[in-house]
Amino acid sequence: PGSNGVATSEGDSKLKESILQNLLNTGSSTHIEALDAKDVYRGVAQSVREKLVAAFNRTQEYWREEDTKFIYYLSAEFLMGRSLLNTVQNLGLGGPYGEVLKELGVKMEALVDAEQNAALGNGGLGRLAACFLDSIATLDLPGWGYGIRYKYGMFKQALKGGYQDELPDIWLTNGNPWEIARPNITYRIGFYGTVDQFQWSPAEEVIAKAYDNPIPGFQTSTVGNLRLWEALPLHEFDLAAFNKGDYVQAVEERRKAEDISAVLYPNDATEYGKELRLKQQYFFVSASLQDVLARFRERHGANWPLLPEKACFQMNDTHPTIAVAELMRLLIDCEGLGWDAAWAITQKCLAFTNHTVMPEALEKWPVAVIGKLLPRHMEIIDKIDTIWKDSLKEQEKVLGQVEAAAKSAPPKPPKAEIKPKGAVESLTDALTFKAGEPSGGKEEPEEGEEEEDPVEAALAKYSIITENPWEKGVKLVNMAYLAVVGSKAVNGVAAIHSEIIKDTIFKDFYDVMPHKFQNKTNGVTPRRWLAWCNPALAALITEALGGDEWINDATRLSGLRKFADDKDFQAKWRAIKLANKERLAAKIKERTGVTLPTTPLYDIQIKRIHEYKRQYLNLLSVAWRYHQIKAATPLERSKFVPRVVLIGGKAASAYYMAKKIIRLTTAIGETVNSDPDVSDLLKVVFLPDYNVDWAEVIIPGSELSQHISTAGTEASGTSNMKFAMNGCLIIGTMDGANIEIAEEVGKENLFVFGMPAEDVQGWRDGKRAEWKDYDPRFTTALNMIKDGVFGDKEYFQDLADSISDMSKGNDWFLVAPDFTDYLRAQAEVDKLYLDQDEWTRRSILYTAGSGFFSSDRTIKQYADEIWDVKPMPVPSS
Numbered sequence: 035p036g037s038n039g040v041a042t043s044e045g046d047s048k049l050k051e052s053i054l055q056n057l058l059n060t061g062s063s064t065h066i067e068a069l070d071a072k073d074v075y076r077g078v079a080q081s082v083r084e085k086l087v088a089a090f091n092r093t094q095e096y097w098r099e100e101d102t103k104f105i106y107y108l109s110a111e112f113l114m115g116r117s118l119l120n121t122v123q124n125l126g127l128g129g130p131y132g133e134v135l136k137e138l139g140v141k142m143e144a145l146v147d148a149e150q151n152a153a154l155g156n157g158g159l160g161r162l163a164a165c166f167l168d169s170i171a172t173l174d175l176p177g178w179g180y181g182i183r184y185k186y187g188m189f190k191q192a193l194k195g196g197y198q199d200e201l202p203d204i205w206l207t208n209g210n211p212w213e214i215a216r217p218n219i220t221y222r223i224g225f226y227g228t229v230d231q232f233q234w235s236p237a238e239e240v241i242a243k244a245y246d247n248p249i250p251g252f253q254t255s256t257v258g259n260l261r262l263w264e265a266l267p268l269h270e271f272d273l274a275a276f277n278k279g280d281y282v283q284a285v286e287e288r289r290k291a292e293d294i295s296a297v298l299y300p301n302d303a304t305e306y307g308k309e310l311r312l313k314q315q316y317f318f319v320s321a322s323l324q325d326v327l328a329r330f331r332e333r334h335g336a337n338w339p340l341l342p343e344k345a346c347f348q349m350n351d352t353h354p355t356i357a358v359a360e361l362m363r364l365l366i367d368c369e370g371l372g373w374d375a376a377w378a379i380t381q382k383c384l385a386f387t388n389h390t391v392m393p394e395a396l397e398k399w400p401v402a403v404i405g406k407l408l409p410r411h412m413e414i415i416d417k418i419d420t421i422w423k424d425s426l427k428e429q430e431k432v433l434g435q436v437e438a439a440a441k442s443a444p445p446k447p448p449k450a451e452i453k454p455k456g457a458v459e460s461l462t463d464a465l466t467f468k469a470g471e472p473s474g475g476k477e478e479p480e481e482g483e484e485e486e487d488p489v490e491a492a493l494a495k496y497s498i499i500t501e502n503p504w505e506k507g508v509k510l511v512n513m514a515y516l517a518v519v520g521s522k523a524v525n526g527v528a529a530i531h532s533e534i535i536k537d538t539i540f541k542d543f544y545d546v547m548p549h550k551f552q553n554k555t556n557g558v559t560p561r562r563w564l565a566w567c568n569p570a571l572a573a574l575i576t577e578a579l580g581g582d583e584w585i586n587d588a589t590r591l592s593g594l595r596k597f598a599d600d601k602d603f604q605a606k607w608r609a610i611k612l613a614n615k616e617r618l619a620a621k622i623k624e625r626t627g628v629t630l631p632t633t634p635l636y637d638i639q640i641k642r643i644h645e646y647k648r649q650y651l652n653l654l655s656v657a658w659r660y661h662q663i664k665a666a667t668p669l670e671r672s673k674f675v676p677r678v679v680l681i682g683g684k685a686a687s688a689y690y691m692a693k694k695i696i697r698l699t700t701a702i703g704e705t706v707n708s709d710p711d712v713s714d715l716l717k718v719v720f721l722p723d724y725n726v727d728w729a730e731v732i733i734p735g736s737e738l739s740q741h742i743s744t745a746g747t748e749a750s751g752t753s754n755m756k757f758a759m760n761g762c763l764i765i766g767t768m769d770g771a772n773i774e775i776a777e778e779v780g781k782e783n784l785f786v787f788g789m790p791a792e793d794v795q796g797w798r799d800g801k802r803a804e805w806k807d808y809d810p811r812f813t814t815a816l817n818m819i820k821d822g823v824f825g826d827k828e829y830f831q832d833l834a835d836s837i838s839d840m841s842k843g844n845d846w847f848l849v850a851p852d853f854t855d856y857l858r859a860q861a862e863v864d865k866l867y868l869d870q871d872e873w874t875r876r877s878i879l880y881t882a883g884s885g886f887f888s889s890d891r892t893i894k895q896y897a898d899e900i901w902d903v904k905p906m907p908v909p910s911s
């Protein structure tokens with residue numbers, strides 16, 4: 035049997051039989067050689083699915099019987115990527131399937147490439163959720179993911195004339211063999227309408243239909259679940275309207291309903307504030323909570339106080355935090371609980387993870403928008419806010435502040451009785467005061483302007499409902515504050531980030547509820563991100579460590595330290611890296627047409643394009659390197675360390691500057707790659723349509739990866755962990771998880787540069803204004819862009835201006851001040867690359883020190899310190 039109890043004793047012949055049977059069922063021919071890759075993929079996937087679903091049903095049944103506590107991971111994004119290879123390997127069937135497919139003359143690589151990516155996410159947050167599901171299952175933790183089954187995932191990125199072009203991600207056309215439709219699991223989701231006596235009557239309703247996606251663990255028979263919701267109309271088709279010839283109306287309800295789960299919002303750090311986005315968030319949250327409460331009620335009736343013992347919900351950033359109000363509504367309006375009982379249960383059931391401190395990424399929904407779409411929830415949020423602020427008044431700490439505020443408020447002249455207009459009580463009054471006019475001048479508020487109550491003023495900073503600083507009188511619901519107040523635990527995703535949120539965005543909340551705040555440093559699954567995407571390196575590691583236990587216990591990777599100086603091992607290690615570079619170069623040739631040599635240093639920056647991630651800093655150093663090569667004599671040129679610079683990542687479709695960064699990268703590439711003076715000393719390529727399966731080829735073939743965000747802006751980063759696991763060295767700032775990678779791998783082994791986070795604020799608050807000490811190399815590089823060395827000078831003008839002249843408020847992410855130290859670090863990279871033994875030694879130490887960054891460690895911490903969920907391995911039958 036495979037390592038997880040999935041029977042293969044039937045031996046390869048029966049496996050061969052089942053594959054052939056499925057090929058015939060799905061394919062369009064009885065002769066395998068006549069089938070195209072898609073047919074073969076579907077056939078093989080079907081045969082794998084059979085085994086997966088069998089194990090899935092066994093697991094879910096067992097957990098239902100055991101009535102165990104579950105963790106439910108609520109996320110608007112799950113960036114799953116492709117499933118065939120991961121599923122076959124996690125089920126321990128890699129060997130048998132490899133054998134049989136070889137026999138059938140099918141190349142696994144071609145098969146894998148025939149699968150569509152499930153790109154139901156933007157970037158870090160969505161991929162983290164996917165890694166977490168793999169670890170939850172592998173650790174035998176009863177847990178489900180809950181999300182949205184977007185019809186169109188993350189847009190496909192094409193390069194048109196060097197510019198980003200977005201194409202719809204039509205991923206479901208050939209069906210999805212990895213999902214199980216659940217037509218019998220549906221819930222009604224209401225929108226709009228009115229509330230009368232706390233009773234909500236929605237004006238519109240849609241149906242949420244479930245699709246289960248089994249999640250196989252590795253070396254266990256546990257198969258977890260990802261339940262995704264599709265939106266469908268309550269009424270399929272309005273025949274009456276059709277018969278009246280109103281064809282649009284006939285399908286109007288259908289269109290409106292399907293819009294809800296139609297497409298993923300492609301912005302990954304800037305809220306859009308579109309009502310449809312809030313509809314999406316409420317849609318999947320309500321369906322998920324109704325689903326869990328229905329299963330609980332079925333088992334425990336109305337024993338709701340028991341719910342926190344049976345269910346914990348982790349809210350993946352603010353996108354699902356309407357759950358705080360929805361759980362209250364379901365418990366109070368549908369299950370008849372009182373407010374306090376419902377609130378106690380809600381707070382015990384919910385937990386919240388923050389993934390960014392970028393102000394523009396923190397969702398604040400206008401009260402008017404929530405009030406219209408979800409009137410009952412707005413009532414509940416209002417009451418939560420009031421009770422929360424009232425509770426603060428009892429708090430010592432706050433009381434002190436309130437008193438201080440009251441004391442510091444300017445002394446009030448004795449309160450002149452404001453006589454309502456025309457109400458003259460005594461002649462004298464009439465005489466002395468013009469009706470309504472107080473004495474002593476303006477203290478009194480203008481007509482209609484509320485007197486600011488010092489208590490309220492002191493409590494304002496704790497308020498969930500806040501004033502829109504940009505639009506007077508417009509009230510906003512701060513979703514992060516709602517999550518913090520409504521949760522039992524709040525965590526950041528890396529040590530520095532968890533400190534920053536306590537000192538900044540959640541400072542006041544941390545002051546009064548320090549017990550809630552935790553850190554959970556991110557992790558990535560070593561199955562997909564090392565064992566399966568880098569099989570040659572995995573085999574060498576298994577050989578060196580005497581077994582593959584490291585795949586489920588990544589701390590064992592530290593056993594590689596003793597091989598770091600071993601020349602034979604280094605040679606094997608380097609040979610594998612070279613083979614992976616050749617595989618990467620071949621894929622780049624296939625996808626971009628650019629032919630790359632494989633001897634130069636492969637320098638990679640792959641992540642969403644964002645000004646805080648500073649792809650711009652990378653490009654400026656490339657421009658300077660190009661300038662140096664051009665200015666060098668042939669002799670000097672021979673001393674240059676050849677480098678291939680690869681940059682990849684999508685820009686949110688409305689993110690103007692990010693799109694210019696992409697065009698600058700392609701423009702620099704066009705100039706440098708076609709310049710005979712440079713030839714192979716420098717190549718610059720933008721990798722189009724960066725996504726999960728691209729990363730699985732790029733990361734094993736990388737030697738240097740860049741994580742160069744302005745310190746204090748990248749919450750954690752997770753690609754840094756994947757690169758470290760695959761022995762790729764890091765140039766980076768002391769930001770996010772780079773800091774912990776330096777602790778685990780040895781800071782001396784990273785190329786660290788740049789100002790620390792604590793200095794950034796200083797720059798922001800003052801230094802920026804008068805700083806003129808630009809590095810002349812920076813100015814040269816910037817002028818190359820301004821002067822059109824890379825063409826399109828008009829187009830790049832505002833991009834160049836955005837980091838020029840800091841005293842004008844430009845360069846918010848401090849590209850110029852960090853430039854000198856960045857070039858220093860890059861020079862160290864060139865120098866070290868000449869010493870391949872030392873480079874390889876460090877590369878081995880990266881992998882050896884990457885065990886801490888397994889998502890298994892992260893999930894164990896969540897399970898023990900927040901969820902209180904215990905492993906429930908399914909007894910082997």
Ligand SMILES: CCc1ccc([C@H](C)CC(=O)N[C@@H]2O[C@H](CO)[C@@H](O)[C@H](O)[C@H]2O)cc1
Pocket residue numbers: 156157158159160162301302303304305306351389390395396397527556748749750751752770
């Ligand atoms: C409202 C639009 C929106 C969409 C997505 C987001 C995400 C929070 C952005 C994101 O993906 N953050 C990344 O999360 C990773 C996983 O924790 C971290 O490693 C990254 O540092 C962080 O940028 C914010 C705002």
